[in-house]
Amino acid sequence: MSDSNPQGGERWGSRIGVILAVAGSAVGLGNFLRFPGQAAQNGGGAFMLPYFISLLILGIPLCWAEWTMGRYGGTKGFNSAPGIFQTLWRNPLSKYLGSIALLIPLVIYMYYVVIEAWCLGYAFNYLTGDLMLGADSEKYSDFFGRFVGTGADGALLTGESNLILFLLITFVLNFILIYRGISKGIESFCKIAMPIMVICAVCVLARVLTLGGEKVVAGLGAMWNPNAEYLMQPKTWLAASGQIFFSLSVGFGVVINYASYLKKNDDIALSGLTASSMNEFFEVCLGGLITLPAAFIFLGAAAKEQGTFGLGFNALPNVFAVMPGGRFFGFLWFFMLFTAAITSSLSMLQPVIAFFEEGLGLKRHASATLLGLVSAMGSGFVVYFSKGMVALDTFDFWVGTMFIFILAMIQAVIYGWVFGIQKGYEELHRGANIRVPWFVQIMLKYVTPAYLLAIFIGICITQGP
Numbered sequence: 001m002s003d004s005n006p007q008g009g010e011r012w013g014s015r016i017g018v019i020l021a022v023a024g025s026a027v028g029l030g031n032f033l034r035f036p037g038q039a040a041q042n043g044g045g046a047f048m049l050p051y052f053i054s055l056l057i058l059g060i061p062l063c064w065a066e067w068t069m070g071r072y073g074g075t076k077g078f079n080s081a082p083g084i085f086q087t088l089w090r091n092p093l094s095k096y097l098g099s100i101a102l103l104i105p106l107v108i109y110m111y112y113v114v115i116e117a118w119c120l121g122y123a124f125n126y127l128t129g130d131l132m133l134g135a136d137s138e139k140y141s142d143f144f145g146r147f148v149g150t151g152a153d154g155a156l157l158t159g160e161s162n163l164i165l166f167l168l169i170t171f172v173l174n175f176i177l178i179y180r181g182i183s184k185g186i187e188s189f190c191k192i193a194m195p196i197m198v199i200c201a202v203c204v205l206a207r208v209l210t211l212g213g214e215k216v217v218a219g220l221g222a223m224w225n226p227n228a229e230y231l232m233q234p235k236t237w238l239a240a241s242g243q244i245f246f247s248l249s250v251g252f253g254v255v256i257n258y259a260s261y262l263k264k265n266d267d268i269a270l271s272g273l274t275a276s277s278m279n280e281f282f283e284v285c286l287g288g289l290i291t292l293p294a295a296f297i298f299l300g301a302a303a304k305e306q307g308t309f310g311l312g313f314n315a316l317p318n319v320f321a322v323m324p325g326g327r328f329f330g331f332l333w334f335f336m337l338f339t340a341a342i343t344s345s346l347s348m349l350q351p352v353i354a355f356f357e358e359g360l361g362l363k364r365h366a367s368a369t370l371l372g373l374v375s376a377m378g379s380g381f382v383v384y385f386s387k388g389m390v391a392l393d394t395f396d397f398w399v400g401t402m403f404i405f406i407l408a409m410i411q412a413v414i415y416g417w418v419f420g421i422q423k424g425y426e427e428l429h430r431g432a433n434i435r436v437p438w439f440v441q442i443m444l445k446y447v448t449p450a451y452l453l454a455i456f457i458g459i460c461i462t463q464g465p
């Protein structure tokens with residue numbers, strides 16, 4: 001594969017590169033913080049049943065559909081969702097529907113990058129030793145409050161917290177990588193970052209699992225013992241499908257964009273499956289075995305009540321405080337989270353950059369500058385108004401849940417009913433190294449939209465922002 005195509009657009013440099021970039025997008029805070037929190041609050045092991053059903057009915061099929069539509073659009077010279085949707089469906093409406101696939105990643109970026117900066121800040125504070133505060137939950141809540149500027153004293157505004165500095169570093173790093181482009185920026189970074197993440201996560205996992213026999217077993221039980229009652233609740237099914245979308249980065253317009261930088265005969269069937277499988281390894285085998293069991297060792301049953309942020313920024317620091325080598329493992333953990341988050345946030349920016357270049361005709365540096373300004377304003381807004389995290393929850397509900405279901409539905413319908421499953425099947429297999437069973441196409445046409453609709457109605461009936 002080469003770096004450029006006849007139309008002058010960008011290309012991935014290698015097959016392993018694109019797989020690691022897509023896996024990098026998928027593996028992120030969702031795997032290590034969101035997944036354990038969701039599983040613990042929705043029936044432990046029982047959560048895994050709707051989780052795997054959603055993976056099979058929604059996650060993997062839609063992933064293949066996105067890879068297929070993305071590469072198809074790319075070969076027609078389009079990289080942004082509005083352009084790609086238009087090549088698939090010649091209707092004036094399609095480009096407006098495609099713009100949802102720009103809006104979702106951009107808005108998610110605005111708050112995701114803030115949490116990314118928290119991770120960098122926490123990694124730094126482990127290096128300096130400032131986060132070794134002993135086993136005392138209140139101290140960590142206090143630290144967190146002051147750090148993110150949610151404390152009663154308004155730390156952020158008085159300059160007590162270095163959050164702005166960490167945000168700046170995070171922003172600049174993201175923009176340097178995006179500016180360098182698909183192959184030299186995103187791909188090169190993911191090729192280094194993914195192995196580093198595995199090494200850091202495996203070290204922390206080994207440390208957690210050797211913390212002491214019975215407690216570890218009890219911690220694993222807290223995460224994995226099934227509580228079947230939860231299976232009867234629609235909320236569990238909603239949470240499971242939401243987690244699949246979030247975790248695989250499916251339904252965001254991200255995979256479509258990444259796949260558009262492939263060449264006509266590059267494999268997508270096996271690459272798509274490999275990237276998704278890597279994500280599941282990180283989520284179930286690493287995220288699922290580290291976060292909650294570790295928190296349980298320290299907090300006991302109360303660990304289950306900790307939300308996503310509580311687990312990551314309070315429970316785990318408590319565990320690092322009491323484990324031998326805690327300062328080092330605390331650093332490894334937050335550094336790993338930070339790296340995982342960057343490879344994800346890059347994928348939220350790239351679709352918008354592609355649109356600025358393609359739709360507005362801007363050059364790369366102008367696109368990156370414009371996006372930098374827009375997203376910095378958005379993130380500033382999030383930091384300023386997210387005191388008490390209320391804004392984050394509301395954002396997460398509307399953008400992270402409602403809009404994703406809508407976009408996933410649009411994609412399933414365009415693929416299954418407009419583009420057509422016969423054509424999709426042929427396209428998926430061009431250059432493929434494996435054969436995907438035909439029933440996956442039937443599922444994409446009928447079962448996936450029906451399942452999505454059922455869940456969407458479920459959300460409308462049972463939840464509110």
Ligand code: PHE
Binds near residue numbers: 029248345
């Ligand atoms: N999949 C990422 C995670 O698990 C989050 C993400 C969402 C990435 C949307 C890209 C687009 O953290």
